[in-house]
Amino acid sequence: MAVQVSAERFEELVDVALAAIPEHLLDQIENCAVIVLDEPEPELGDVLGYYDGIPLSERSSRYSGELPDRILIFRGPLCRMVASEVELAEEVRITVWHEVAHYFGIDDDDLDEWGYA
Secondary structure (H helix, E strand, C coil): CCCCCCHHHHHHHHHHHHHCCCHHHHCCCCCEEEEEECCCCHHHCCCCEEEECCCHHHCCCCCCCCCCEEEEEEHHHHHHCCCCHHHHHHHHHHHHHHHHHHHCCCCHHHHHHHCCC
């Protein structure tokens, strides 16, 4: 069970997932880069995506001059867990939305309850 897609095609799937996020939420995302990588660093373990930053819910008036938050999406693990590009697109969407939710300060328990963990 694995699907092969080019790096360019995978980035298109990430772009589609981001574009599907409601505009009123996208408009609130600032100082955050979405980065596609082939594999996670070993210290992250076996993850599909990772949010690295200060969640919006924890930012204070002193939040300025910070490096951008990062949402990392990992192509290798996502491609290995699916058998078709249709399944890949759905898993990419779930992963992107999961990491964007972390940007807003939503935790894994809530995401699990909503089917995004």
